[in-house]
């Protein structure tokens with residue numbers, strides 16, 4: 001028995017196509033843009049709508065590789081299922097003298113299209129596990145990082161620097177709103193939390209996006225590759241003022257960052 005019956009198969013293919021279209025829109029669509037566009041000159045960054053933001057991070061290229069792999073897989077599945085959908089629409093169209101019949105499905109096909117995604121997911125998972133561990137596992141974080149505390153709240157980012165002693169909760173801590181200064185060529189560690197609802201700390205040019213959850217401290221790290229001025233965006237719909245929840249990010253040499261913190265602290 002060949003693929004499909006008049007009633008069953010197009011509906012299944014349609015459902016599948018919708019799911020895949022949704023995944024594509026959410027995950028992979030931006031990857032259609034040119035990822036190798038030359039990086040913009042420092043401060044302020046500009047890029048055209050539809051382009052990837054310039055990559056200012058040292059881990060971005062590796063992450064992009066995974067994105068591309070996922071895009072190729074979902075893209076291939078998308079065109080395959082959409083193609084089949086159109087083919088079945090045509091092949092099983094109503095025709096005089098053609099009688100519909102009911103099918104209980106096809107065991108081999110069911111097993112096949114269940115196992116194939118399993119294999120794809122396992123391969124993607126196993127081959128990217130090392131990268132995720134380096135990015136997300138606190139035990140593997142660089143030890144000599146420049147550390148800041150970031151707290152999201154409706155609708156701003158509270159940023160706390162440890163000051164000269166490198167410790168939080170001491171006299172020389174300096175706290176600002178929406179003004180993040182970080183060094184480049186040095187790992188930056190962010191201790192992230194939220195005060196009220198879930199926010200998402202998003203630094204597109206640094207290829208960082210992490211939920212900020214009330215009552216939980218999540219840590220992330222990144223390393224910037226050059227000086228620039230960019231933005232923090234909140235990537236989680238967190239209330240009416242979500243759209244204006246953004247902060248500025250200044251990436252500059254470490255001495256300049258430390259100097260800025262000290263000057264701001266003295267001006268307090």
Ligand SMILES: [Cu+2]
Nearest residue numbers: 199234238245
């Ligand atoms: Cu928010």
